[in-house]
Amino acid sequence: MEEIPAPSSLRKVLFAVIGYTVFFYLFFLLFNTSFTIMGVDVGDYLKQYLGDFFGVYLFSTFKVFSASLVFHFALGILFHYSLESVPQFNIKKQIPLLLTYLFAMDLLGLFHSITLYPQIYGEFFFYRYSSLSSLLYFFTDHFSPVFFFYTIVLILSVQLANILYYVCQEKTKLSFFYLTTILIVLLFHRFGSLYPALAFIFIFPILHKLKDKIHIRTYFLLIPFLIFLFPFPFLFDFLYGTFTEDHKDKPPVFLISADSLRYDKLGFVNGNKEITPNIDLFSKDSFIFHDHHTTIPRTFPSWADLLTGKYSMTHKVRDMFPSKTEKNRIGSKEFPTIGQKLKEIGYKTSAIGSFAADIFPRADFGFDEVLAPNFNAKVMTLQRTAESQLFLLPVVTGSFLGGGDYIEEMDGLSTWGDGKRILDRLKKVIRRSGESSFFLTYFSSVVHFPYTPAYPNYKKFTNPNYYGKYKYLKFVDPTATDKLNNQEIEQIRSLFDSSVYAFDEEFGAIVRFLKDKDLYDKSIIILTADHGEALYEDIHGQGHGEHLRGEAVTKVPLLIKFPSDSKYASLPEREFFGTTSSVDIFPTLSDYFSIPIKQELPGLSLLNVLGQKDWENERVVYSETGIWFSDVGDHFFQSQRIPYPNILELHQVVPEEEFQIMITDRNFQETIAFAKHRSVQNSRYKFIYIPTRKGVLFELYDRKNDPLNTKNIFPNGAIGPSLKENLYSLVKKWEDASQAGEYLLPGTLRNGDL
Known part of the structure; x- marks a missing residue:
């Protein structure tokens, strides 16, 4: 031709x-x-x-x-x-x-x-x-x-x-x-x-x-x-090195977390066998801590507390937008992370996550490799520009057999709740682990609002006959004051449940991969969450970090599986009902690996209670609220707040710090710290400290008989005053706070801390 x-x-x-x-x-x-x-x-x-x-x-x-x-x-x-x-x-x-x-x-x-x-x-x-x-x-x-x-x-x-x-x-x-x-x-x-x-x-x-x-x-x-x-990149990843050898004293460690995952949503807790079948199966191999709580229901400070073993009131990362000096305290000599400690004994460390994992690139959490999106004003601007292009969105989300990496900033899109992307990264990191022991943190965001599981999971528990703006996601608007009807609330709760199911599928894929690669039995696997979520129970609204009422916001899962050849694997009692805290994970891992701790920590090693059902002595755990996002609204917690400007007026874009969004004004920082609601709780009661312009309010709730915290029973004899004294002592110790009347005044920040 x-x-x-x-x-x-x-x-x-x-x-x-x-x-x-x-x-x-x-x-x-x-x-x-x-x-x-x-x-x-x-x-x-x-x-x-x-x-x-x-x-x-x-x-x-x-x-x-x-x-x-x-x-x-x-x-x-x-x-x-x-x-x-x-x-x-x-x-x-x-x-x-x-x-x-x-x-x-x-x-x-x-x-x-x-x-x-x-x-x-x-x-x-x-x-x-x-x-x-x-x-x-x-x-x-x-x-x-x-x-x-x-x-x-x-x-x-x-x-x-x-x-x-x-x-x-x-x-x-x-x-x-x-x-x-x-x-x-x-x-x-x-x-x-x-x-x-x-x-x-x-x-x-x-x-x-x-x-x-x-x-x-x-x-x-x-x-x-x-x-x-x-196929070369896949072959390279697949054939790279060998899988981790048997290091009995240094097993692989997986810290797996889902943002906003509530404890009561787990199937083995609520009896719903459909919602978390993979986690339910995993629970049979694990120690279950039934009364586990986060220290602060906001992602950045919660992870800072978990990974350093110190309270946010101590290391000063107390909100989602810490200043340069505040975030630089994480990973410093004074506040080392568990990742840094494991690196010292020969571990490779990695963090993998979707949009809420954008905290990991913003501070030194002790990871050698961070495969997670970043968050700053540059990223936000690029996302909004790309979101306007309807014909481009399918390309950058992979509808055309690739193209999903053209704009890597889209990886942090909060409405893109597809866990397959980060699952592939996890497998890649594991395949490249070689002969080294490794510590891998996996942080999924699909359960975080706006609750956006991909097809077909967004249909899993939702009402197919509901047609409204919450059919596919819960729009987030901190300024909204409109009341939702029962149908809308049920749809939002169903979206949340569908998101939990989507995370369970992610978790199941991880477990299956580890079993296929002969890593499951060798590994320490910790499953938890950074905080919970309120879903319109009573008058609690929707979201996290605004108040401390109810069980849903601070109570999160904690399941720990140890290697099958460890001395803990043979213990018959696997369920612990005593109160535990997210700051317990640092001392627990340090204890397991015999890593010396030179500083006093507020948390306790959980190895000491494995095989038991409760603490010998009653224990209390601490929590505090996050930053207020909005200065308008008629929720009960907004009338109990010490007001300060909304988030747009509080923070600054700092060009010299890669356009990161930070709260840098010292007066605002101290006001935020002063205005926080704080609580201590034991296995029966929760005490909440609420500073207002008209004085300090105290609330005491019976957690067992009143889990939604609707009936304030303060002081209830000696219980309320005793927990109050416990809270005041704890804050004075770990924040170097002082007391003015009944107000707790945050410790004066040292020169150069801001």
Whole structure:
């Protein structure tokens, strides 16, 4: 057959792709841009940083547009070569067909993505263009994402097959150039290589002109090499080194946590065999601590407490936006982490997580490797820019057989509740562990609001006949004061349960992988959560960190499985009912590995009570509230607060710290500390200290007879005053606090601490 001449229409194709990309980028920018985050309009706030942010805006625009251009170039060149491989095709029809094809593929990707992750599009369909919400219902009710996925695969496969057939028939330089170009483009897309792909687009016209000067034998070497690159990263990870050898004294340690996972949601606790079947099975191999509590129901300070074994009132990371000096205390000589201690005895340490794990890159928690998204104003700006592009979202969330790494900042998107991404990273880290012992922290965010499990899990426990704005996720708006009806509350609770089920599937996949790799029996596995969640019980509202009433906010799971050959594995009693705290994990691991602790810690080693049911002496554990996110509302806890400005007025964007969001004003920091509600609780009673402008309120609740904390029984004889004295003594000791009347005054921060 005669060789097809160099396509004269290539320039028109490239201009058509660029024009199409520019048009829809501007279209969505004009009609789908929002600066509303968690229900709060931050547009005016960002204007304050326009000077510092100008480069950030430019970078965000450049990166998002580039990702769209690279993707549409890949589709366009594939379509172009597929048509050019058909000699009888009328070249004049190519551009209209190309534009139609691009639009059709974008729609297919969008339909696939909204059935797989409808939560990502919740703001578009329920806030910006609510009249279109019925379209979202239609797709999720009547279609599976598998249908659209295989439709996309079929179309792309037909095009590739057409090109391959042409190559086999012709065996010319032109045909080999076609195949080489397609392989390069697909490789870039497969691995999300945005900038190399962008560079390739710019040099592509030059390469096209030089194609006849490339020797045909070069293609014979290049094409097999490109094909080999597709599975190479997986093969490299899979074959890298060997799995951890038997180190009886240094077993692998897995600290697995789900953000906001409530203890009472576990199946073996509530009797629901459907909700957590994998955790229920794991519980049979574990020690179960039935009355375990977090020290503070907010993610950053909670993890800081757990990993250092010290209270937030001691190390000063007391909110989600610590200043540079505050966060630098974590991992310092004064506040070492358990990761650092394990590194000292030869462990490799890693942290893996989804959006709520963005705390790990922001402080030195003692991890050699952190595979988790970052959080700062740059990331937030880029996410909002990308979210406006409806045709790009399916690409960067993987609807097109890759592309999910074009914009790595999207990994921190709170509405993208797909645990498969971080599961793959966990397996990668384990495969690369080699002969070293390792400590791996895995932190899933699917249970954190807005409760966004992927298909089909978002349908698991929800009402299929509910059609409202909470069908797929719980929108987060700290300023909202509207009352929800019973149907809406039940839908939100069902979304939460579906999210718990989704995490259980993640956990089950981890356990199965460890068993397949002969690691399960060798390992210490700790399953817990950073805090719980209120779900409209009584008057408690929804969320965490605003108050301390009820069992749901601080009570979280704690299950620990030891290696099967350890001395603890044979103990018959596996359930402990005494009160425990998240600060107990540091001394427990230190005790297990005989790591000397040079400082006094508030927590206790749980090894001493394994095989028992309770403490010999009654124990109390401490908790405090987080930072108030909003200064408006009519919830009971808002009337009990010492007021300070809302979060937008409190924090600052610090450009010199990678545009991190921090609370740097000393007065605000001390006010936040002073205003915190604090509690101590034992196995029967909870005492809460509530400072207000009119004085200090005290609450005492019977945890067994009144778990929702509806009836304040303070002082109730000697119990209330005794727990009050316990709280005051504890705070004075660990915060160096003083007392003014009944108010607790935070210790004066030393010079340079802020």
